[in-house]
Amino acid sequence: MPRDAGNLVIYDTRSRSKQPFQTIEPGQVRMYVCGVTVYDDAHIGHAMSVMVFDMIRRYLEYRGYVVRHAQNFTDIDDKIITRANREGINPNDLTGRLISNWLSETLALNVLPATVYPRATQELPAIIAMIEGLIDRGHAYPVEGDVYYRVRSFPGYGKLSHRDPDDLRSGARIDVDERKDDPLDFALWKAVKPGEPSWPSPFGEGRPGWHIECSAMCTTHLGGFVDIHGGGTDLIFPHHENEIAQSEAFLGGEPFARYWLHNGMLRFGGEKMSKSLGNMVTVRSLLDRGLGDAFRLMVLQSHYRAPLTYSEEALAGAERGLERLRTAAGGGGAVGRPDTTAPALGDALAGQTADTWRRFFIAMDDDFDTPAAIAALFDLARSINREAASSPTSASLVAARTTLGDLMGVLGFDPARPTSTAGADASPFIDLLVTIRETMRKERHWALADQIRDGLADRGVTLEDGPAGTTWRATSGPS
RNA sequence: GGCGCCAUAGCCAAGCGGUAAGGCACGGGUCUGCAAAACCCUGAUCGGCGGUUCGAAUCCGCCUGGCGCCUCCA
Numbered sequence: 001m002p003r004d005a006g007n008l009v010i011y012d013t014r015s016r017s018k019q020p021f022q023t024i025e026p027g028q029v030r031m032y033v034c035g036v037t038v039y040d041d042a043h044i045g046h047a048m049s050v051m052v053f054d055m056i057r058r059y060l061e062y063r064g065y066v067v068r069h070a071q072n073f074t075d076i077d078d079k080i081i082t083r084a085n086r087e088g089i090n091p092n093d094l095t096g097r098l099i100s101n102w103l104s105e106t107l108a109l110n111v112l113p114a115t116v117y118p119r120a121t122q123e124l125p126a127i128i129a130m131i132e133g134l135i136d137r138g139h140a141y142p143v144e145g146d147v148y149y150r151v152r153s154f155p156g157y158g159k160l161s162h163r164d165p166d167d168l169r170s171g172a173r174i175d176v177d178e179r180k181d182d183p184l185d186f187a188l189w190k191a192v193k194p195g196e197p198s199w200p201s202p203f204g205e206g207r208p209g210w211h212i213e214c215s216a217m218c219t220t221h222l223g224g225f226v227d228i229h230g231g232g233t234d235l236i237f238p239h240h241e242n243e244i245a246q247s248e249a250f251l252g253g254e255p256f257a258r259y260w261l262h263n264g265m266l267r268f269g270g271e272k273m274s275k276s277l278g279n280m281v282t283v284r285s286l287l288d289r290g291l292g293d294a295f296r297l298m299v300l301q302s303h304y305r306a307p308l309t310y311s312e313e314a315l316a317g318a319e320r321g322l323e324r325l326r327t328a329a330g331g332g333g334a335v336g337r338p339d340t341t342a343p344a345l346g347d348a349l350a351g352q353t354a355d356t357w358r359r360f361f362i363a364m365d366d367d368f369d370t371p372a373a374i375a376a377l378f379d380l381a382r383s384i385n386r387e388a389a390s391s392p393t394s395a396s397l398v399a400a401r402t403t404l405g406d407l408m409g410v411l412g413f414d415p416a417r418p419t420s421t422a423g424a425d426a427s428p429f430i431d432l433l434v435t436i437r438e439t440m441r442k443e444r445h446w447a448l449a450d451q452i453r454d455g456l457a458d459r460g461v462t463l464e465d466g467p468a469g470t471t472w473r474a475t476s477g478p479s
Numbered sequence: 480g481g482c483g484c485c486a487u488a489g490c491c492a493a494g495c496g497g498u499a500a501g502g503c504a505c506g507g508g509u510c511u512g513c514a515a516a517a518c519c520c521u522g523a524u525c526g527g528c529g530g531u532u533c534g535a536a537u538c539c540g541c542c543u544g545g546c547g548c549c550u551c552c553a
Contacts, residue, residue, distance in 0.1 A: 036553070049553035079551065161548080167481045168549065210551080232553035237482090239552090264484095265547070301502065302492055307485075307546075314491040317503030324502080327516070371493050375501035385517055389510090446512060453514075464515050471516095 007365045008063065010228075011305060013236060013260040014160050018367055023227045024258070029060050029067040030222040032257070034214060034231035034239070035117075037074040038098035039083045042105055043280040044295065044310070045266040049232050051296050052263040052304040054111040054412050056228075059364050062410045070221045071114040072214060073099050075121050076207050081196055091197055095119075105283045109292045110412050118217040120208060121197075126216040127208045128201050130250050131188045139249040143179045145191025145204040151184040154245040160260060161237035186242055188212045211242040218247060218256075229257035236262055264307035281310070293413050294319035300370040300411055321378070322413070328381035329405040329415045349387045350396040353403050356380040360407050370411065380404050417473060430461055434470050441465075 008021040023029055033053045036046055060067050075095040084091040099119070107113070120127075131147055134140035139153045151157050157165055165184055177183075187209035192198035198205045218226050224247070231240065240260065247256040286295055298318035302308045356376050363372035381404060387397045405415035433452055440449045453463045462475045 034553075037551075039551095043553090046553050052553090077551080161482075163482060163549075230553095233484090234548070234552055237548060238550090263553070265553075267546080297502085298491075306492085309491070311490075313489095314503080317491060320504090321502045323516095369493085371502095372500070375493075378501055382518085389518065441512080444512075450513070457515095462515070465511075465513095466516075467511095 009365065009367055010259050010261065011367045012258075013262050014255070014257075016162075019259065021259070023065070024223075024225060027065060029065045029228060030226040031057060031060075031067055031069045031228040031230070032214070032218050032222055032226045033069070033071045033114075033229075034235055035071040035073050036102065037077050037079065037210075038095045038102065039077065039079040041098070042102055042283040044283060044286055045232075045280070047106075047109055047283045047286065047295065048266045048299050048308065049263050050106055050111050051109065051299050051412065053230050053261075055300060055304075055370060056230075056261070056368055057112060058410055058412055059368060067115075068222060069112075069114045070116045070118060070217060072217050073102075073117060073119045074210065074213065075099070075119045076197060077210065085195075092121075095121075101284075105287060108287050109283070110296065110414055112412075116221050118213075118221055120213040121199075123213060123216050123220065124199050124201075124208070126220045127212050130212060130216045130219065130246065131208075132202060133250050134188065134246065137249060139245075140188055141181065142189075142203050145189075145206060146179070146187055147189035147203050148180050148185040149188050149242065149245060150181060151186070151245065152182055154249050156248065156254070157184075157245050158241065160241050160244055163237060163241075186211060186238065188246075211239055212246060214239075214243050215246040215250065215256075218243075219251075224251050225253070225255070226257045228259050228261060230261040230263070233262040233264060236260075261304075263304045264302075267307050267309050290418070291315060291319060293418075294322050296412060297322045297325075297374070301374055303371055304368060325377060325381055325404070325408060325413070326415060326417050328384040329401055329408060330417065347396065349383055349394070349400050352380060352383050353396065353400045356403060356407070360410075373407075373411070377404060377407055426461075430456065430472055434463065434472060437463075438470060 009018040010021050011018045031053075033049075036042065057067050057069055073095070076091070080091050080095060084094045087094065099117075103113075103117075131140060134149065135142065135147065138150070140147055140149050142148075151165060158168070168184055188211075189201065189203050190206050190209060191203075192205040192207070196207070198207055218224060218229075229240070229243075244256050248254045286292060294315060295318065298310075298315055299308060301318065301321075356379070359376035360373045363369040363376065366372075380400060384397065384400050384404065387394060387400070391397065408415045433456065437449045437452045440452075456463060456472070460475055461472050463470055463472045
């Protein structure tokens with residue numbers, strides 16, 4: 001199985017083109033992915049983004065890279081303060097709770113934990129040092145306790161989002177702050193206001209602006225310059241544009257990030273899902289319904305750069321597709337007893353298994369083309385099922401199933417069907433019912449047998465009568 | 480007003496100049512006591528109009544309809 005990444009190309013927002021992947025340090029990937037501002041529950045748009053970068057990270061690691069992955073939490077911000085005040089709690093209690101939720105929810109989504117999870121409020125020394133450096137270099141200036149970045153001091157401003165500062169100026173809808181040298185200048189440090197959390201600094205008591213934390217974190221945790229910097233397309237401007245201005249001015253070099261990756265937005269019907277539109281689905285509700293991996297399949301069946309249209313119907317479709325893959329990968333029946341005398345059909349399956357590897361890597365090497373990679377997996381699943389019907393013990397069948405499971409794992413799926421807690425608790429009783437029903441079926445008591453099957457189905461347990469006996473599995477039906 | 484994106488079968492979604500991946504749903508069939516699963520068969524000429532080309536869903540122009548960013552945002 002190929003593990004080198006010599007053919008990997010990645011689309012870079014800055015150059016608007018696919019570029020061969022070459023890291024700063026051979027074999028090492030420094031990846032920074034913008035996390036969330038923790039002021040409310042995570043929604044599935046966040047889940048989509050996190051899954052995309054989890055897939056990318058998993059693939060890079062599978063390719064043999066050592067990935068240092070940083071994801072930040074913005075834990076000081078206007079909305080956090082507002083929300084905390086509304087709930088009558090300390091902002092720290094709010095962010096602590098939401099960060100805890102985030103970590104457990106992303107874990108439940110099969111997302112690998114980041115290497116580091118820096119938080120803005122724990123990076124103050126680095127943030128302050130960077131702001132001081134920017135002031136020293138003439139890229140920033142203090143005004144009455146605030147500190148602003150002087151956009152016009154950075155010639156490359158706009159190169160990521162491909163905007164001309166002169167165009168931005170005329171189109172700016174934000175209220176002009178007369179104290180700034182230029183309307184485009186953005187805050188690095190905000191002077192304290194009554195009742196708000198604040199930290200001491202050389203510029204006065206206050207708190208950091210939004211953009212500076214990411215630049216500072218990249219410096220402290222990833223060496224300043226990074227290989228991959230990611231986030232949603234909505235972060236391209238101004239957030240990432242500002243990060244470039246900060247980091248490159250401070251570090252005195254470029255590029256701040258070699259590859260800028262941005263995932264498309266999750267849409268609801270025609271619109272982007274957002275809190276302000278009130279059309280959000282929380283990660284919690286997704287997990288409560290046991291649809292984490294189904295959602296992952298839905299996400300990865302479209303390309304990460306393209307927007308994805310969410311609907312219950314599409315999610316249900318993905319759930320069925322996931323079942324299909326899991327059934328083929330796990331099988332049931334005679335796994336583990338390979339027959340060394342593989343028939344001709346088995347040889348064909350062995351060939352297709354090898355072909356699946358090839359298709360998978362070619363697809364993934366092309367800017368993480370998961371739709372094509374997954375199509376290859378579905379094709380393999382069909383062949384596996386066909387083989388299972390004719391030669392259920394062939395060695396090539398075992399190998400094919402292993403491959404399918406392995407490649408699903410590379411994409412972050414749990415190839416095995418997660419056992420529901422309810423199912424696990426009830427397992428001995430379900431087994432007993434199945435055994436009793438087997439006897440009934442042998443004695444042709446069809447009505448009673450069907451009654452058991454229907455009754456279990458109503459309780460979320462599906463029975464399947466096969467040649468080798470009856471198997472059951474928990475389904476996400478009514479619970 | 481500026482920058483950019485999208486429009487492919489009922490639904491989701493690939494495709495990046497050579498005659499439309501994949502998934503879900505639907506219909507027919509096989510298997511099964513029935514069912515489920517599985518397998519087989521079945522469906523689109525790619526928003527509209529022009530143009531370039533031997534040849535375009537794929538390139539160009541116009542039109543129509545959506546959307547994103549420009550302000551917090553994955």
